Amino acid sequence: MVQTVHNISIESPAGWKDYEILDSGDGYKLERFGDFIMSRPEPKALWSKSMSDAEWKKLAHTVFHPGAGFGKAGKEDVGTWEMLKKMPERWFIEYKGADRKASEWSAFRHGVPDVQGLYMKMRLGLTSFKHVGVFPEQASNWDWIYNHSQMLGPKPKVLNLFAYTGGATLAAKCAGAEATHVDSVKQVVNWAKENMASSGLDNIRWIVDDALKFVKREIRRGNTYNGLILDPPAYGHGPDGERWKLDELLFEMLEECSKIVAKEHSFVVLNLYSNGYSALLADTLLKKAFGDYAGREYTCGELVLEDKFKKVIPLSVFARMFTK
Numbered sequence: 001m002v003q004t005v006h007n008i009s010i011e012s013p014a015g016w017k018d019y020e021i022l023d024s025g026d027g028y029k030l031e032r033f034g035d036f037i038m039s040r041p042e043p044k045a046l047w048s049k050s051m052s053d054a055e056w057k058k059l060a061h062t063v064f065h066p067g068a069g070f071g072k073a074g075k076e077d078v079g080t081w082e083m084l085k086k087m088p089e090r091w092f093i094e095y096k097g098a099d100r101k102a103s104e105w106s107a108f109r110h111g112v113p114d115v116q117g118l119y120m121k122m123r124l125g126l127t128s129f130k131h132v133g134v135f136p137e138q139a140s141n142w143d144w145i146y147n148h149s150q151m152l153g154p155k156p157k158v159l160n161l162f163a164y165t166g167g168a169t170l171a172a173k174c175a176g177a178e179a180t181h182v183d184s185v186k187q188v189v190n191w192a193k194e195n196m197a198s199s200g201l202d203n204i205r206w207i208v209d210d211a212l213k214f215v216k217r218e219i220r221r222g223n224t225y226n227g228l229i230l231d232p233p234a235y236g237h238g239p240d241g242e243r244w245k246l247d248e249l250l251f252e253m254l255e256e257c258s259k260i261v262a263k264e265h266s267f268v269v270l271n272l273y274s275n276g277y278s279a280l281l282a283d284t285l286l287k288k289a290f291g292d293y294a295g296r297e298y299t300c301g302e303l304v305l306e307d308k309f310k311k312v313i314p315l316s317v318f319a320r321m322f323t324k
């Protein structure tokens with residue numbers, strides 16, 4: 001049987017002035033974040049580079065070299081940055097949401113004015129884990145969260161779990177949401193606070209906690225949310241050493257989340273980076289946990305980046321639920 005499924009979408013950031021991917025190949029990607037260009041390992045770039053090594057070296061400000069722990073669980077991304085040109089340790093990039101026709105969304109907005117538009121200014125830095133503080137492929141999730149937060153009515157309550165430096169939290173906040181940001185690492189939450197301030201936003205609820213423990217506590221308190229966002233890693237730890245293992249705990253986490261999401265005017269966004277997880281797997285998980293009945297709309301797909309040579313790198317999969 002051949003099935004054509006219509007709700008799978010392939011999404012990538014469009015027209016982002018401060019980010020582009022110049023080339024990819026031989027296990028690396030060459031990216032520009034604002035004024036600075038870096039060469040970082042990208043295990044999914046299985047093809048060869050389109051530009052020469054000499055051209056990469058000429059363009060890059062810095063290149064990340066994996067260290068001895070590279071490839072070992074928990075130390076996959078540890079390494080060092082080799083500086084090829086002068087660049088600051090910290091710098092900022094801006095993100096303005098994809099252009100959206102007001103008429104496209106006004107029908108759903110319940111008269112909520114567009115609070116400040118989708119605008120964020122995020123601080124970047126070279127970490128010893130090859131990351132710079134932003135996962136740029138997440139931009140289309142940010143757009144979706146911003147748009148759908150507005151469609152939930154005035155001041156929807158949005159909870160972001162495994163929230164990192166806060167891109168998705170800020171997107172919800174830009175739409176006027178009462179946003180709660182949960183991550184187990186204090187430094188990362190402090191980084192997200194800086195991003196809130198540089199984006200001209202305030203009044204976000206910050207929680208340093210184990211995500212599953214927090215959700216269970218919210219169930220006991222009887223608290224509910226209109227929007228839930230989850231971007232769980234393959235492995236992680238709560239602040240008190242609680243073990244997070246995606247394969248073992250993801251479905252339990254989603255079932256617990258189903259107890260704190262509002263029955264109507266609600267959304268859920270699940271994003272997965274782990275290898276071997278497909279968009280349809282994310283879709284089935286969400287449907288099983290949140291129920292697949294009339295009124296619930298589900299979509300799923302892949303978040304990708306496309307380099308200047310039209311080579312597409314699939315980076316994560318997502319599933320989303322929306323209930324009017």
Ligand SMILES: C[S@@+](CC[C@H](N)C(=O)[O-])C[C@H]1O[C@@H](n2cnc3c(N)ncnc32)[C@H](O)[C@@H]1O
Pocket residue numbers: 133134135138161162163164165166167168182183184185188209210211212231232233235236237238242243244273
């Ligand atoms: C893949 S990152 C999320 C990326 C982020 N959503 C973004 O796009 O910018 C995973 C995050 O989960 C956090 N984390 C890991 N284990 C956790 C746990 N048990 N409870 C809460 N947060 C956890 C990490 O500190 C990290 O910030």
